[in-house]
Amino acid sequence: MSAPKEFEVVGKRLNRLDGEGKVTGAAVYASDFTLPGMLHGKILRSPHAHARIVRIDTSAARKMPGVRAVVTGASQKLNRFGNFIKDFEVFANERVYHVGQPVAGIAADSEYAAEQALRAIEVEYAELPAVFDVMEALDKAAPLVHPDWQSLKAAPIIVREGNRCSRTVIKVGDVEEGFRNSYRVYEHVFRTSPVHAGYTEPRVAVAQWTASDQATVWCNTQLLFDTQSTLAEIFGIPPSHIRVIVPGIGGGFGGKLRLGMEHYAMALARAAKRPVRVMSSSEEELTAALFRQPATIELKTGVDRDGRILAKEGRIVVDAGACSGSGPLVASTGTMILAGPYRLPNANLEGISVYTNNHPNGSIRAPSGPMPNFATESQMDMIAEDLGLDPLELRLRNILREGDIAVNGQKMTAVGLEECLDKAATAIGWDLRKPGPNRGKGLACGWWMTSRGSSGSYLKLMQDGTLTMMVGVVEMGTGALTGAAQVVAEEMGMKLTDINVVSADSLTTPYDFGSQGSRTMFAVANASREAARDLLEKMRTRAAKALGTDEQALVMRDKAFWSDEKKITFAEIAAQANTAGGGLIAEATYIAPAVEHDASRVQNHFSPAWPSPSFHVHATDLSVDEVLGEVTINRYVVAQDVGYAINPTYLEGQLEGGAVQGVGQALSEEIIIANGHVKNGNLTDYKMPTAMDVPKIEVILVTHPSVAGPYGAKGVGEPPTIQPPAAVANAVAAACGKRIMHLPITAEKILLG
Amino acid sequence: MTTMHELNLTVNGEEWQLAVKGAETLLEVLRKHLTLTGAKSNCLEGECGVCAVLVNGRVVNSCILIAAQCNGAQITTVEGLASGETMHALQTAFLNRGAVQCGYCIPGMIMTAAGYLKENPAPTEEEIREGLCGTLCRCTGYTKIVEAVQEAAQTMGAK
Numbered sequence: 001m002s003a004p005k006e007f008e009v010v011g012k013r014l015n016r017l018d019g020e021g022k023v024t025g026a027a028v029y030a031s032d033f034t035l036p037g038m039l040h041g042k043i044l045r046s047p048h049a050h051a052r053i054v055r056i057d058t059s060a061a062r063k064m065p066g067v068r069a070v071v072t073g074a075s076q077k078l079n080r081f082g083n084f085i086k087d088f089e090v091f092a093n094e095r096v097y098h099v100g101q102p103v104a105g106i107a108a109d110s111e112y113a114a115e116q117a118l119r120a121i122e123v124e125y126a127e128l129p130a131v132f133d134v135m136e137a138l139d140k141a142a143p144l145v146h147p148d149w150q151s152l153k154a155a156p157i158i159v160r161e162g163n164r165c166s167r168t169v170i171k172v173g174d175v176e177e178g179f180r181n182s183y184r185v186y187e188h189v190f191r192t193s194p195v196h197a198g199y200t201e202p203r204v205a206v207a208q209w210t211a212s213d214q215a216t217v218w219c220n221t222q223l224l225f226d227t228q229s230t231l232a233e234i235f236g237i238p239p240s241h242i243r244v245i246v247p248g249i250g251g252g253f254g255g256k257l258r259l260g261m262e263h264y265a266m267a268l269a270r271a272a273k274r275p276v277r278v279m280s281s282s283e284e285e286l287t288a289a290l291f292r293q294p295a296t297i298e299l300k301t302g303v304d305r306d307g308r309i310l311a312k313e314g315r316i317v318v319d320a321g322a323c324s325g326s327g328p329l330v331a332s333t334g335t336m337i338l339a340g341p342y343r344l345p346n347a348n349l350e351g352i353s354v355y356t357n358n359h360p361n362g363s364i365r366a367p368s369g370p371m372p373n374f375a376t377e378s379q380m381d382m383i384a385e386d387l388g389l390d391p392l393e394l395r396l397r398n399i400l401r402e403g404d405i406a407v408n409g410q411k412m413t414a415v416g417l418e419e420c421l422d423k424a425a426t427a428i429g430w431d432l433r434k435p436g437p438n439r440g441k442g443l444a445c446g447w448w449m450t451s452r453g454s455s456g457s458y459l460k461l462m463q464d465g466t467l468t469m470m471v472g473v474v475e476m477g478t479g480a481l482t483g484a485a486q487v488v489a490e491e492m493g494m495k496l497t498d499i500n501v502v503s504a505d506s507l508t509t510p511y512d513f514g515s516q517g518s519r520t521m522f523a524v525a526n527a528s529r530e531a532a533r534d535l536l537e538k539m540r541t542r543a544a545k546a547l548g549t550d551e552q553a554l555v556m557r558d559k560a561f562w563s564d565e566k567k568i569t570f571a572e573i574a575a576q577a578n579t580a581g582g583g584l585i586a587e588a589t590y591i592a593p594a595v596e597h598d599a600s601r602v603q604n605h606f607s608p609a610w611p612s613p614s615f616h617v618h619a620t621d622l623s624v625d626e627v628l629g630e631v632t633i634n635r636y637v638v639a640q641d642v643g644y645a646i647n648p649t650y651l652e653g654q655l656e657g658g659a660v661q662g663v664g665q666a667l668s669e670e671i672i673i674a675n676g677h678v679k680n681g682n683l684t685d686y687k688m689p690t691a692m693d694v695p696k697i698e699v700i701l702v703t704h705p706s707v708a709g710p711y712g713a714k715g716v717g718e719p720p721t722i723q724p725p726a727a728v729a730n731a732v733a734a735a736c737g738k739r740i741m742h743l744p745i746t747a748e749k750i751l752l753g
Numbered sequence: 754m755t756t757m758h759e760l761n762l763t764v765n766g767e768e769w770q771l772a773v774k775g776a777e778t779l780l781e782v783l784r785k786h787l788t789l790t791g792a793k794s795n796c797l798e799g800e801c802g803v804c805a806v807l808v809n810g811r812v813v814n815s816c817i818l819i820a821a822q823c824n825g826a827q828i829t830t831v832e833g834l835a836s837g838e839t840m841h842a843l844q845t846a847f848l849n850r851g852a853v854q855c856g857y858c859i860p861g862m863i864m865t866a867a868g869y870l871k872e873n874p875a876p877t878e879e880e881i882r883e884g885l886c887g888t889l890c891r892c893t894g895y896t897k898i899v900e901a902v903q904e905a906a907q908t909m910g911a912k
Binding site: 013015020021027031032199201202249250251252281476650652653656657658659682684691692693696 | 844857878889
C-alpha cells in the first residue's frame with residue numbers, strides 16, 4: 001500500500017465551525033428561542049397504565065388565571081401517527097394505554113399558570129387489565145394493548161399478531177444439524193433495562209400558525225423532514241405548509257428522532273391563536289421520553305472442540321411499550337447483532353417487538369446494538385472459559401475477515417476487526433488479564449452499519465470568494481458539518497473557515513434523511529463534494545473566458561485561477577457572475593449504493609445488508625470492591641475501524657463520548673419501572689456517569705477505507721455505545737468471578753448475584 | 754398578589770435593579786429578565802450543572818438559588834468571562850482541545866472550571882474530575898474537557 005496522500009484541510013485537527021458561539025454563550029439553542037406574545041404549554045398525563053376515559057371536564061381549568069387554551073383528544077381532529085404502525089395519538093381519545101400518555105394540554109401566560117390549571121382538569125378513568133412483561137404479553141390470554149391492532153395502518157414489512165408488533169428472521173444452513181455436530185452447546189438468557197438518551201437539553205418546541213393551514217415550528221429535533229411529514233400527517237395539511245427550524249440542539253443521541261413537543265405546541269398554538277412553547281420538564285424526560293427498549297435475549301450456540309461456532313440460534317424480544325415506535329426496527333436490526341461479526345455456517349436468528357402497557361420507546365444511539373451485543377459477547381467469554389480458551393483467541397478463531405460471507409450473505413470488505421482486536425488487546429495489556437485481587441480485564445467486539453438515506457447539498461459562491469453550503473441536517477454536536485465543510489474546502493482549495501454552513505431549515509435547505517444512523521457526515525460530505533466539483537467546473541469555465549485561455553491551462557491556487565502570471569480570484573469570479581451571469585450555484589444529491597446480500601436468508605428485515613460496515617473492539621481494566629460491590633474502571637480502550645479520519649479530534653470525541661454513554665448503560669443507568677410507573681424520574685436517582693465515574697478514554701483509530709465513504713470514511717457515531725456493557729461484564733467476571741446477565745451491573749447484583 | 758422583592762445585582766460588571774417574585778430563581782432572572790441565555794436550563798434541581806454561574810466568585814447552580822437571596826451579589830456568567838475581545842483561557846482551551854460537541858453543558862462546565870481553578874489553580878487530573886463532577890456532559894465522555902481544563906490551568910498559571 002502506498003502512503004496515504006496528505007491533504008490541506010481533510011484529515012486535519014481543525015476547530016469546529018460552530019465552536020466559538022458555544023464557548024462564549026452566544027449560540028442559540030431551541031430552548032433559548034422565544035417569540036413575542038408567546039404562551040407556555042403544559043401536558044396532563046395519564047396516571048394509569050390502561051384505562052377507559054369515562055369523562056373529561058376542562059371547564060374549571062378554562063377559568064383559571066392566565067389560561068388561553070385547553071386541548072383534549074375531543075377538541076381537535078388530529079390523526080394517528082407512528083413510524084411503522086399508526087398507533088400513537090397526540091391526546092388520548094377513548095382509552096389510555098400507558099402511564100404518562102398525554103390526555104390534555106393547556107396554554108397559558110406562564111408555565112406556572114399552565115401547571116396550576118392542569119390540576120383543575122377533571123378526568124374520570126375506569127381501569128382496564130394491563131400487561132407489563134413481554135413474555136406474558138405474548139401469551140394468547142394476555143390483555144391486548146391495542147384490541148383494534150388489525151385496523152391500525154402499518155408498513156407492509158410489519159408482520160403482526162395480537163401484542164406482537166413485528167417479526168424478523170435470518171436463517172442460514174441447518175441449525176439442528178449444526179447443534180448435532182457440536183462438541184458443546186451453550187444456552188443462556190440475558191436481559192437489559194430501559195435507559196434514557198441523556199441529552200442535556202430537554203425536548204422543546206415553539207409553534208406559530210402563520211395562516212389557518214400553515215405553521216412554523218422551532219424545535220430541537222434530529223430529523224427536519226420526518227418531523228415535517230409527521231406533523232403534516234397529524235394535522236392533515238401538506239408538508240410544505242409546515243416549516244421546521246432547529247435553531248440549535250443540546251444533544252440528541254437518537255432520543256430526538258421522533259416527535260417530542262412539536263405536535264403539542266402546534267395543537268395548542270392553533271387553539272390559542274398565539275405562538276406556544278412547550279418544554280419537557282426533567283421529570284417528564286425521565287418518565288415520558290422515548291427510552292432505549294429493554295430486551296430479553298435468548299441464545300443457543302454450538303461449537304466444535306476448537307471453539308469454532310457451528311450453529312447459533314437466538315431471539316431478541318424487544319419491549320416496544322404501548323406504541324410500537326422504533327421497536328420493529330430495533331428487533332429487526334438486532335438479529336444482525338445476535339449474529340455478531342462472526343462466521344456462522346448455521347444460524348436461526350429472530351427479532352420480535354412486543355406491545356406492553358409500559359411507556360413507548362424509541363431509537364437511542366445504535367438502537368439495537370448494546371442489548372444483543374451484551375448477550376453474544378458475554379456468551380463468547382462464557383464459552384471460552386468453559387473450553388479453557390483465551391477469550392481473545394476464541395474471537396480470533398471466529399471473526400469475519402476480508403472476503404468472508406456474513407450471516408446475511410453479504411461479502412465483507414474493508415474488515416479491520418482483527419487489527420482492532422490486536423491493538424485493543426495490546427493496549428490494555430491482555431497478557432496480564434488478572435493484574436491483582438478483584439481486578440480483571442475484559443473485551444468485546446462488534447460491528448455496525450453506515451445507514452443509507454438521501455442527502456442533498458446546495459453550494460453558493462459568495463461575493464467575497466467564500467462559499468455557502470446549505471444542507472438539511474441538524475448539527476447535533478458530532479462535528480459532522482465541520483467534517484463535511486472540510487471535504488468541501490479541500491475540493492475548492494479553500495480554508496475551512498471559508499465555508500459558511502446553513503442548515504436545519506426545512507423550507508430553505510435540501511431534503512435530507514437526517515442526523516441519524518452514523519450517516520450524517522458520510523452522506524452530506526459525499527453530496528457536498530459532488531456539488532463542489534460541479535461549482536468548480538462552472539467557475540473554471542468563467543475563469544478561462546475571463547483570462548482568454550483554455551480551461552486545461554488554468555491552475556487553481558490561493559482561491560484564484562492562474563494562467564501564467566494572470567489570475568482571476570474567486571471573489572472576482574463571483575462578482576462577475578453576480579452582476580452579469582446570474583450568480584454561481586451548484587447542487588448535488590447522494591445516497592449510498594445498495595449492498596448485495598442473499599435475500600433467501602432474511603425475512604421481513606429492515607436492514608438486510610450493511611453499507612460500509614464498521615468494526616470495533618472495546619477493552620477495559622477494572623476493579624470490583626469486595627465489600628461494596630462497586631466497580632471502578634481503571635482503564636478503557638476503544639479501537640474502531642473508522643475507514644478514514646476526516647477530523648481526528650471530533651472523531652475521537654465520538655468514540656470517547658459513546659464509550660462513556662455505554663459505560664452508563666453497563667453500570668448505573670436504568671429507568672426503573674414497576675407496573676408501568678417510573679420510580680426514578682429525576683437525575684439524582686437516574687445515574688449518568690460524571691467526570692469522576694470514568695477514566696480517560698484511550699482511542700485507537702484503525703483505518704480500512706470504505707470504497708463509498710468520503711476519503712474512505714465510515715460511519716462512526718453509534719458504534720461506541722454498543723460494546724461497553726459486554727466489555728464491562730466480561731471484565732467484572734474476570735475480576736471477581738461474578739457473571740451478571742441482567743443490565744445494569746449494579747453493586748447489588750455483584751454482591752447478591 | 755405575588756410579593757415582589759427588590760434585587761440589586763452586578764452581572765458581568767453591569768449593575769441591575771430589578772423587581773422579582775419570591776420564588777424566582779437566579780437562572781430565571783438571568784434568562785428571562787436579563788435575556789442572558791448562556792446559563793442553560795435543564796433539570797432545575799441542581800443535578801446537571803448546565804446552569805452553573807459564579808456568585809461572588811463561587812460556583813453555584815443558578816436553577817436552585819432563589820434570586821432574592823442574591824441581593825448585592827456579583828454574578829459572572831459565561832457571557833462575562835472574556836476580557837473584551839479576548840476569550841478566557843478556558844474558552845480557548847475548550848475550543849482548541851475539541852472539548853465542545855453539542856455545547857449545551859459547556860457554559861456550565863466552563864463556569865464550574867473557572868470557579869474551581871480559583872480554589873485550586875494547579876489541579877491534578879483526578880482533582881479536575883472531582884471539581885467538574887457536578888456538571889453532566891453526555892457528548893464528550895469528559896476526556897477532552899479534562900485535557901482542556903489542564904491546558905487552561907497551565908496557561909493561567911504561566912501568566
